[in-house]
Amino acid sequence: LKAVILIGGPQKGKCAGPAGRPAAPGPADPPFCSAGTRFRPLSFEVPKPLFPVAGVPMVQHHIEACAKVPGMKEILLMGFYQPHEALSRFLVSAQQEFKIPIRYLQEYAALGTGGGIYHFRDQILSGGAEAFFVLNADVCSEFPLQEMLEFRQRHGDAHSFVILGTTANRTQALNYGCIVANADTQEVQHYVEKPSTFVSEIINCGIYLFTPAIFQHIGDVFQRNQQELVLEESSNGWQRAEVIRLEQDVFTALAGSGKLYVYKTDGFWSQIKSAGSAIYASRLYLNQYSKSHPERLAQNKPGGPVIRGNVYIHPTASIDSTAVLGPNVSIGEGVTVGAGVRVRESIVLHGASLHDHTCVLNTIVGWDSTIGRWARVEGTPSDPNPNDPYAKIDSETLFRDGRLTPSITILGCSVTIPAEVVILNSIVLPHKELSRSYKNQIIL
Amino acid sequence: MRALILVGGFGTRLRPLTLSRPKPLVEFCNKALLLHQLEALRQLGIRISLSHEKEPLGTAGPLALARDLLAEGGEPFFVLNSDVICEFPFAALARFHRQHGGEGSLVVTRVEEPAKYGVVVSEADTGRICRFVEKPRVFVSNKINAGLYIFSPGILQRIQLRPTSIEKEIFPAMAQEGQLYAMELQGFWMDIGQPKDFLTGMCMYLQALRAQHPEKLHSGPGVVGNVLVDPSAKIGANCVIGPNVTIGAGVVVEDGVRIKRCTVLKGARIRSHSWLESCIVGWSCSVGQWVRMENVTVLGEDVIVNDELYLNGANVLPHKSIAESVPEPRIIM
Numbered sequence: 001l002k003a004v005i006l007i008g009g010p011q012k013g014k015c016a017g018p019a020g021r022p023a024a025p026g027p028a029d030p031p032f033c034s035a036g037t038r039f040r041p042l043s044f045e046v047p048k049p050l051f052p053v054a055g056v057p058m059v060q061h062h063i064e065a066c067a068k069v070p071g072m073k074e075i076l077l078m079g080f081y082q083p084h085e086a087l088s089r090f091l092v093s094a095q096q097e098f099k100i101p102i103r104y105l106q107e108y109a110a111l112g113t114g115g116g117i118y119h120f121r122d123q124i125l126s127g128g129a130e131a132f133f134v135l136n137a138d139v140c141s142e143f144p145l146q147e148m149l150e151f152r153q154r155h156g157d158a159h160s161f162v163i164l165g166t167t168a169n170r171t172q173a174l175n176y177g178c179i180v181a182n183a184d185t186q187e188v189q190h191y192v193e194k195p196s197t198f199v200s201e202i203i204n205c206g207i208y209l210f211t212p213a214i215f216q217h218i219g220d221v222f223q224r225n226q227q228e229l230v231l232e233e234s235s236n237g238w239q240r241a242e243v244i245r246l247e248q249d250v251f252t253a254l255a256g257s258g259k260l261y262v263y264k265t266d267g268f269w270s271q272i273k274s275a276g277s278a279i280y281a282s283r284l285y286l287n288q289y290s291k292s293h294p295e296r297l298a299q300n301k302p303g304g305p306v307i308r309g310n311v312y313i314h315p316t317a318s319i320d321s322t323a324v325l326g327p328n329v330s331i332g333e334g335v336t337v338g339a340g341v342r343v344r345e346s347i348v349l350h351g352a353s354l355h356d357h358t359c360v361l362n363t364i365v366g367w368d369s370t371i372g373r374w375a376r377v378e379g380t381p382s383d384p385n386p387n388d389p390y391a392k393i394d395s396e397t398l399f400r401d402g403r404l405t406p407s408i409t410i411l412g413c414s415v416t417i418p419a420e421v422v423i424l425n426s427i428v429l430p431h432k433e434l435s436r437s438y439k440n441q442i443i444l
Numbered sequence: 445m446r447a448l449i450l451v452g453g454f455g456t457r458l459r460p461l462t463l464s465r466p467k468p469l470v471e472f473c474n475k476a477l478l479l480h481q482l483e484a485l486r487q488l489g490i491r492i493s494l495s496h497e498k499e500p501l502g503t504a505g506p507l508a509l510a511r512d513l514l515a516e517g518g519e520p521f522f523v524l525n526s527d528v529i530c531e532f533p534f535a536a537l538a539r540f541h542r543q544h545g546g547e548g549s550l551v552v553t554r555v556e557e558p559a560k561y562g563v564v565v566s567e568a569d570t571g572r573i574c575r576f577v578e579k580p581r582v583f584v585s586n587k588i589n590a591g592l593y594i595f596s597p598g599i600l601q602r603i604q605l606r607p608t609s610i611e612k613e614i615f616p617a618m619a620q621e622g623q624l625y626a627m628e629l630q631g632f633w634m635d636i637g638q639p640k641d642f643l644t645g646m647c648m649y650l651q652a653l654r655a656q657h658p659e660k661l662h663s664g665p666g667v668v669g670n671v672l673v674d675p676s677a678k679i680g681a682n683c684v685i686g687p688n689v690t691i692g693a694g695v696v697v698e699d700g701v702r703i704k705r706c707t708v709l710k711g712a713r714i715r716s717h718s719w720l721e722s723c724i725v726g727w728s729c730s731v732g733q734w735v736r737m738e739n740v741t742v743l744g745e746d747v748i749v750n751d752e753l754y755l756n757g758a759n760v761l762p763h764k765s766i767a768e769s770v771p772e773p774r775i776i777m
Binding site for chain 2: 339340341342344356357359361373374376378420422424439
């Protein structure tokens with residue numbers, strides 16, 4: 001058994017277009033292709049899959065879940081990031097912690113969610129893997145992997161493929177891959193990626209269980225692409241033929257063929273596309289810790305800061321005993337939090353320093369940033385409707401009606417906020433030293 | 445001598461504070477507005493009359509109503525607008541009035557934006573007023589009517605018992621007849637009828653206090669600039685208070701609070717780690733922890749502001765509970 005985690009790459013917002021289609025982002029684009037601009041300015045410093053969520057890199061949650069499945073032999077990270085010091089360091093430490101081989105396979109170009117695994121199929125199947133999981137890095141989930149294996153035994157056969165699905169509300173389902181399944185057998189009868197009209201409330205979570213047979217189907221798509229290109233005469237034809245999207249190209253074709261099944265989960269799930277969703281995902285994972293790993297969360301103790309709800313504090317962080325933290329706060333490595341500081345619904349990245357009496361709400365404080373005394377740094381949460389159990393976080397647009405949509409406040413790396421100012425619903429780019437208050441602005 | 449203080453208005457511009465108290469009783473720098481004027485008048489041995497208008501009579505009508513009281517004794521009498529705060533020059537004004545022998549004298553002061561007030565054009569040597577223009581649309585002069593007058597009893601013949609504006613109806617006629625004189629005020633002056641000006645006036649008053657009675661101002665760790673603190677108020681540890689702050693009786697300021705350019709009225713509580721600039725906190729209010737208030741936020745009496753909120757220019761009516769931030773200036777009813 002193996003697992004492949006798709007980590008994408010440093011996109012400028014466009015994937016190399018598949019055969020015959022213009023390379024422009026839009027509703028027809030693969031949902032998990034890393035059009036990385038939405039995670040700016042945080043993605044300037046670190047590849048998005050390494051961004052800390054609930055105290056650890058986003059993709060470590062995937063690795064931990066995979067390593068727990070009995071029979072898991074190897075984890076492969078696949079993407080088109082260039083070799084990166086942070087990535088290499090992470091791989092080393094993750095292997096040590098989870099005691100399982102982990103490798104990075106670099107695609108030579110963005111090949112889509114299917115093209116990469118097809119390109120590396122020999123590596124994936126080496127050692128006689130009977131089945132393998134494919135997981136998108138930018139999702140936050142309970143990862144019911146063992147349950148997916150058991151489900152396949154019950155419902156399909158040794159050659160069936162399983163998609164993890166969850167329920168969304170009717171309006172938001174249109175933003176995802178929609179799955180229509182037979183109520184008894186859970187066989188996928190129909191699959192549409194981001195339809196414009198309602199098809200189904202069951203959506204694709206971006207986590208799959210495949211057998212080696214999948215490569216046959218992907219190969220068919222590849223052949224088809226090549227044939228289309230021969231007719232088209234384009235100089236980059238060979239590259240585009242290899243771009244294969246699992247969702248549009250493979251699942252749509254497999255629906256109704258008796259080979260594809262959906263395992264529906266009620267466990268928590270969310271995409272992590274923007275900074276706001278990183279805070280939401282942190283909340284989901286911290287909540288999971290409170291049940292499965294309470295030792296990872298901070299506790300109230302004499303001489304320590306006041307902890308409300310679920311809070312993660314890195315052991316090297318230094319927190320004044322009069323600070324009040326939480327709910328939903330992650331404090332990174334080497335962070336200092338001064339006297340009388342209030343932090344709520346925020347992520348404080350490593351090396352940051354919060355001076356006395358500051359108030360930090362719905363904010364991501366970048367690496368090594370400083371917030372001066374009595375400053376207020378505040379964003380607006382974009383949480384899904386708490387009254388709707390199937391509501392998902394909205395992928396909000398940056399601007400609406402010509403104005404910046406109120407959203408999470410983000411301080412890039414090494415930003416300095418002076419004392420006594422207010423920074424509200426703003427995004428501050430790295431290394432900026434502010435000298436006054438700002439509201440609803442992007443500060444370059 | 446007698447003085448008449450015009451306290452008739454509803455004080456609508458100083459709402460929400462004036463929803464709880466008549467304006468003359470609102471504390472300015474820890475002393476009721478009216479008391480500032482009464483204390484200045486008492487130094488001259490002046491007897492103060494009370495006159496009750498059953499209907500609003502404007503700025504001149506009240507004089508007609510009090511005609512008998514004011515004319516008694518045949519001496520000149522003072523008239524004051526209740527909104528005015530300055531270094532009251534009553535003795536000098538009385539001397540000036542007796543010297544020129546005209547029917548009326550008013551105090552003028554120099555301001556940057558005269559168009560909001562009654563503007564005065566007068567002869568430099570005598571002070572005789574040539575023209576009197578109320579709220580002119582073009583620039584006429586930068587000296588304005590400061591709202592302090594002294595009149596000889598003869599003026600009462602000009603005023604009928606009906607709503608009358610002394611500035612629009614009486615003064616222009618007196619100026620034409622050469623009966624009106626202007627004396628320039630030394631020192632600060634402010635019409636504190638609205639919150640923004642209330643705070644500006646507070647800064648000026650505290651600065652004058654620093655010059656004349658510095659022992660009345662507060663000093664100590666964490667005190668910056670001119671700060672007035674009632675002896676019964678309590679200020680916590682690690683606070684930085686000032687410059688230009690007035691803290692009223694029984695106020696509690698908890699630890700780690702930063703206050704600048706604010707008035708905090710009696711009995712209010714500011715909880716820890718909050719930050720306030722240019723605000724008026726009404727009587728018995730409770731401001732939560734980690735609250736930020738700025739930009740002439742005014743809290744009426746008994747307002748509760750929950751923890752961790754941001755109020756920017758909020759004007760909050762009495763007895764309200766604020767549970768959400770007010771990021772842009774707004775009235776909260």
